[in-house]
Each structure stands twice: as structure tokens, then as C-alpha cells.
Amino acid sequence: MTPTERILRDLVAFDTTSAKSNLELMAYVQDYLSSFGIASRLIHDATGNKANLWATVGPDRDGGLVLNGHTDCVPVVGEVWQSDPFTLTNRDGKLFGRGSADMKGFVAASLAAVPELIAMNLERPVHLALSHDEEIGCIGVRTLLRDLSDRGQKPAMCIVGEPTLMQVVTGHKGGRAYRCHFTGHAVHSSLAPQGQNAIESAAALVMFLKGVAADLAAGPSDADFDLVHSTLSVGMIQGGTAINIVPADATVTFEFRNLLEVDQQEIFDRIEGEVFSRILPEAQQRFPGASATFEQIYEYPAHAINANAPLVSAMKHIVGRNDHSKVAFGAEAGLFLRELGLPTVLCGPGSISVAHRPDEYVERSQLAKADAMLRRAAQEFCK
Ligand SMILES: [Zn+2]
Numbered sequence: 117m118t119p120t121e122r123i124l125r126d127l128v129a130f131d132t133t134s135a136k137s138n139l140e141l142m143a144y145v146q147d148y149l150s151s152f153g154i155a156s157r158l159i160h161d162a163t164g165n166k167a168n169l170w171a172t173v174g175p176d177r178d179g180g181l182v183l184n185g186h187t188d189c190v191p192v193v194g195e196v197w198q199s200d201p202f203t204l205t206n207r208d209g210k211l212f213g214r215g216s217a218d219m220k221g222f223v224a225a226s227l228a229a230v231p232e233l234i235a236m237n238l239e240r241p242v243h244l245a246l247s248h249d250e251e252i253g254c255i256g257v258r259t260l261l262r263d264l265s266d267r268g269q270k271p272a273m274c275i276v277g278e279p280t281l282m283q284v285v286t287g288h289k290g291g292r293a294y295r296c297h298f299t300g301h302a303v304h305s306s307l308a309p310q311g312q313n314a315i316e317s318a319a320a321l322v323m324f325l326k327g328v329a330a331d332l333a334a335g336p337s338d339a340d341f342d343l344v345h346s347t348l349s350v351g352m353i354q355g356g357t358a359i360n361i362v363p364a365d366a367t368v369t370f371e372f373r374n375l376l377e378v379d380q381q382e383i384f385d386r387i388e389g390e391v392f393s394r395i396l397p398e399a400q401q402r403f404p405g406a407s408a409t410f411e412q413i414y415e416y417p418a419h420a421i422n423a424n425a426p427l428v429s430a431m432k433h434i435v436g437r438n439d440h441s442k443v444a445f446g447a448e449a450g451l452f453l454r455e456l457g458l459p460t461v462l463c464g465p466g467s468i469s470v471a472h473r474p475d476e477y478v479e480r481s482q483l484a485k486a487d488a489m490l491r492r493a494a495q496e497f498c499k
Pocket residue numbers: 186218219250278279
């Protein structure tokens with residue numbers, strides 16, 4: 117086992133599903149860092165049960181490189197695994213375990229690099245920025261970024277180690293999700309015209325959203341993405357209680373993913389406008405007490421860095437791959453850009469195609485590439 121693999125085995129053993137605390141994992145990281153004389157700081161959330169971690173190798177001054185990884189992972193509930201998801205298991209050069217790709221592999225590689233980074237006598241710092249609650253809407257890192265900007269900390273660039281098969285990724289889509297709850301008026305179904313059917317309001321919204329999705333598909337596009345345009349999808353509908361009752365409640369849950377050049381707020385304003393200027397007034401003509409409310413479930417900004425930016429060219433050279441792409445999955449890179457203005461790329465071991473699935477794995481060869489990339493990046497950017 118390489119040092120990175122040993123640390124990954126330890127990290128995977130902590131069940132840091134987003135709903136749970138990550139403090140035990142963070143205590144492990146702090147112990148590990150302090151064994152090399154590296155101090156680290158925890159930035160807790162409001163509950164005190166979760167924390168981000170910030171640590172600096174090399175001189176604590178402006179400039180330098182941030183290595184960002186999230187410590188939480190998605191649940192294993194309902195999944196059938198060939199081996200225990202919290203026991204890193206090697207089969208044919210693939211290391212299986214929850215979070216092995218997304219994204220404890222990169223976190224392990226970053227930690228394993230620490231002794232060599234210390235020995236390099238860096239002129240500019242390498243910072244470790246580990247976050248919590250990424251998987252439920254990039255929640256945790258926001259506190260960390262606020263803390264950094266309050267302290268006036270000014271790093272020069274950031275690598276987000278999401279699984280990209282070690283390709284340089286120059287952007288990701290942004291996203292928002294909402295729940296829209298309609299209330300109507302329940303009556304016996306034999307008296308249907310006297311009620312107000314909340315499911316009909318929900319259905320009107322679903323049909324409108326389908327049109328918004330079509331407009332997004334016809335809107336701005338970016339050939340660096342597999343799916344070149346912004347998207348919208350209705351994920352859930354709930355409503356009604358019995359076949360013979362006109363339903364008084366219905367809920368539509370939807371999400372959209374936007375290119376950086378497509379305004380998230382404009383998309384939402386259009387949807388909200390339709391509900392409050394057409395769908396709800398129609399319902400209220402039949403039942404004045406009908407209502408509609410939106411609840412935002414999450415939002416995170418899109419990310420993009422120019423393909424000709426110095427960081428991108430340097431990283432392509434470092435990983436020995438001249439191609440780049442953008443990805444549709446959400447990540448924290450957009451927040452590093454929005455909150456700190458940091459040039460940021462995504463590059464990390466493993467494939468997103470095995471993440472969030474049973475038998476998630478990272479290949480040992482991918483971890484070795486991540487190890488090499490981190491050393492070369494420190495040499496390039498911090499010496
Ligand atoms: Zn991830």
C-alpha cells in the first residue's frame with residue numbers, strides 16, 4: 117500500500133454520509149497533520165457537529181495553491197455492494213469503497229503529499245481546504261470561504277479534486293432546486309366543481325417547466341460540455357390523499373443546471389412569474405384561499421475559467437494531457453470563483469461515472485497520477 121492508499125483506507129472507514137457528523141474524520145486529519153508539525157483550523161457549522169478544515173504547508177503568506185476536497189459522501193442506503201462500503205477493498209487494482217472516487221481519494225493524496233511538501237521548502241503556501249456538506253448543495257465550504265475572506269487570506273489559485281480521471285476540467289454547471297407547494301380546496305369528488313384541485317395547479321406548473329426546459333435547450337450552448345446547454349428537470353410530484361377526494365395539496369420538486377452565461381435568477385423569476393400571474397390566479401377564481409409557495413432547496417453557482425488561462429495551461433502540462441472539458445455535476449469551484457475570485461480548475465483521481473453508485477471505486481493508477489500531479493503542482497506554483 118502507498119501512503120495515499122493507507123490514508124484513503126482510513127478516510128473511507130469514517131462513515132461521513134452528509135447527514136452525519138464528520139468530526140471524527142477531521143480529528144484524524146488534525147492528528148495526522150500535527151504529527152508533521154502542521155497546525156490546522158476547524159471552522160464549525162451552526163450545529164457544531166460538522167466542520168471544515170484549513171491548514172497551510174509552507175509560509176503563511178499571500179499567493180500559493182489551495183487544494184480543495186469535500187469530506188462528506190452520499191448514502192449507501194438501499195445499495196447492494198460486493199464488499200463493505202466502509203472497508204477499502206482492492207480487487208484487480210481497483211479500490212472499492214464509498215467516497216473512494218468522490219472524493220476521499222484526492223483528499224488522501226493531498227494529505228500523503230504533506231511530508232514531501234514540507235521537505236520542498238516552499239516559497240508560497242499550499243493550503244488544504246476540506247469541507248463538509250458538499251453533496252447536499254455545497255453548504256459547508258461557504259462558511260470556510262467567508263472565514264478566509266474575513267481574514268484577508270489571498271491564495272492565488274485552487275484545484276478542486278473532484279473525480280475527473282485526472283483530466284483538467286475548466287468549468288461546471290451551476291444549479292438550483294425548488295419545491296413548489298400548491299394548496300386548493302378539498303371536497304368529495306362527486307362535487308368536484310365546488311373544490312379547487314391542487315394537482316391541476318401542479319400539473320400546469322409541470323407543463324410550463326417542460327417549456328422552460330425546451331427554451332434552455334434552445335438557449336446558449338458550450339461545446340466543452342457533453343450536454344452543451346442548460347437543463348431543467350422535474351424530479352418529484354406529490355399530491356392527493358384518496359381517489360374520491362379533490363386534492364387540497366400538491367408539491368412539485370424541480371431542479372435546473374445552468375451554464376455560467378445563463379442567469380439562474382432569471383430562470384427562477386420566469387417560473388415564479390408564471391405561478392403568481394397565471395396558475396394561482398386561475399385557482400383563486402374558483403377558491404380564493406388557494407395558495408402557492410416556493411421553497412429553495414439549494415443553489416450553487418456555475419464555474420468557468422478561460423481555457424487559455426495560465427493555470428489551465430500549466431495544469432495540462434503537469435498532468436500530461438492537452439485536452440480539457442467541462443462537467444455537468446455540481447462542485448465547489450464556482451464558489452471559490454464567486455467568493456474569492458480564485459482561478460480554479462477541477463482535477464482529481466477516479467471517475468464521476470462510478471460515484472454515487474454501489475461499488476464505487478478508484479483505480480490505484482489514478483491515485484498514483486494524483487500523487488505525481490500534486491508534487492509537480494507544488495513545484496510549479498509554490499517554489
Ligand atoms: Zn464530489
